[in-house]
Amino acid sequence: MRRVFLKRQAQSIIFSFDENFLLLIMALIVGILGGFAAVFLNYSLEFCYEHLHVFRQYWWAFFFPGVGAICSCVFLKKIIRDDKGHGVPDVIYSVSKKGGLLKVRSIFSRLFSSILTIGSGGSAGPEAPILYSGAAIGSNIARLFSLNERQRITLLGCGTASAISAIFNAPVSGIIFTLEVILAEWNTIYLVPVAIASVAGTELSRFLRGNQIPFSNSGFNIGFDDLIAAALLAVFTAVISVLFTRSMEKSNKLASSFEKKFRLTFFVKAGLGGCAVGIIGFFIPDALGEGYHSIRELISGTYSTGLAIAGVALFAKIIATAITLGWGGSGGVFAPSLVIGSFTGVVFYRVFTLIFPEANLVSEGGFALLGMSGVMAGVLQAPLTGIFLIVEITGGYEVIVPLIIVSSLSSVICRYLEPASVYLKELVEKGTLLRPGTDAKVLSDLKVEEILEKDCLEVFNDMRLKELIYLLKVSKRNFFPVVDRKTKDFLGVVHLDHIRPYLLDSLMYETVFIYQIMDSEIPVISPDTELKEALDIMDEYSMFSIPVLSGRKFMGIISKGTLLDQYRKELMVQTSEI
């Protein structure tokens, strides 16, 4: 009761204000709340790091990630009962298929489970869980005020933008990531609310944590040699990105086949994965956690020297992340891509200077930055996010030219090798990636019911051709459904094109019955059939229209002509600004 009352109140407020103005205020609120979520997660992770760090030298420390992973997935699956997954694909799915709906419990679920996973040492990123919380906050505020889907998606985007902005202290990246990856629509109606939320999130995090640049550096002096090296680096980062994406996939498959083979319960599986990560981390501590500490070392150029060490750390991080996420831990790929990227950059720098000792390159830290940008752009297939995030979180505007080169090249090469990014892969495979203004989205939004034409005249199977001729006068169609006189069940159709030769023959009027000229073996669809499927059937049988049956009763037909009409309207409305 109380909930309904609350909703009514909220609605009456809505009607008395201008909608767009209200949306901006709500964007501000979502931005602040998203910021809080980010700051909370960040503090919790730092707390865990400080208190667990001292035990790292003991051999039994490898149990930490295992226990963390168990707690994390038990919490997610049994206590809060939310779905597993790393968050971003779920948000994109919600945007494309469910009009931005997310559960209330999603605000907390991933947040806590990722603290358990990452805090205990699992190799994963905290960004996706925060982003998920932010999105859920936006979506649920929209639901409270009964906003429409477009507004709900806008607020969801506000949530993700503020989460990214707050955690990295990077307002521009928050906006760009949201528009490029989550909404995939560069529409001005989204821009202003998202920008407000992003600024609110950033300001909140600055207020609580101080205005610090996460990975500050002493500045770089970029020369011409660096640009050429950057182009080469892009190939390198693209390969690493694809390797990373595929190893996650492999690890996921391996885990599920293990699960089946040994009949493991889900938390035993997570525990095993966690312990494996712990063992890797015992030898190479850089592979553990979200990895911001190692990034700082890499950028400042204080990471221990030696090509082999950096190379081993790079692959250890890839494997640790793949195991953590594939075996049941909770977290994202954002931070791991940054870590892997900076290792990639450093390894590339060390190899390059080994082969061309006379090359006049900027410092190792500079290449760590470029590597981050390249892997980021490659894994997420979001070049703009790659460029702006790195510029903002390192405060190094001087590197923007090579950043653009690495980022765009890397994402192009990755797209060639892996058509869908790590976030979209699952959705593309299931056919549920529906970006606005695309054929798939238009067809999935339109329902058979909406283009159903009901003005067909039904005829009975025992009618004579003569009676059909009379009907021709009043019918607007050349398509007559035939139904049984008693049961009214659908039997087939009479298509004018098929009986044209008989129409002018008066001898046949009296002697031919409908059941003799009807076509009873044509495919039919039901009102719930997806339009895409209906169109495929029509193409296969080269039909122009297809009957729609509910059970065995005829409901109407859908025709390509009407579909085109509606399709065009739908496309125009979807792609225009309101």
Add this chain to the structure above:
Amino acid sequence: MKLHINDAASLLNLPVNTLKRWIRQGRVPINRSEDICIFKEEKLNEWAKRNHFSFSEKKCIEKKVLDSGTQILSSAVSRGIVLYDVEGSTKEDIFSFVIKNLGIDDDENKNEFLKRLLEREELSSTGIGKGVAIPHPREPLDNLFDSPLIAIVFPKEPLEFDSIDKSLVFVLFFIVSRNVKEHLKLLSNLSYCLRHENFIAFLKNKPPMEKIISEIEFFENQLLNQ
């Protein structure tokens, strides 16, 4: 402005289901509470224009009037005139007399109308047999009348009309329409009536206008329910 959702959908020429979904998805500037749409008219107009939708109330009303045109013949007769015992021995005499009585102001229009009627007769006689003729202009005059009408003429003496069955004409239906489509619709309904022998017999008594109208209404209803 408030409208029922069904009316709003028909104004926008959209299926109701589509409009409901668009409102839910926020693609159209309309708020909805239950079945009532609440919107600002100018905002919706602007939206409709940008998305190339036709949105106007006038159009909707016009459409309704056109759709209800199943009684097109009887209403055309009721807008027209019925003339009894018209004197004259040639087509031209009769035609000029009818035109005079139709209330056309402009002399130029009168001449044009007569010219087109005669042109049509030159193509082939409009005496369609059984003593009936249906004179009409070769091409419809589009701005002479606001709506289609029929003038029925009973000549004093049966008329030589070069009919296809050589019969003398005792009744003429002047079909005055604004366009070809209207003409065909009128002609088709008239032809349905004339197909019935009892209608011809009924006409031979030179009945008064009201009776003719109600008889035609009867046939038009029959046609509708066929």
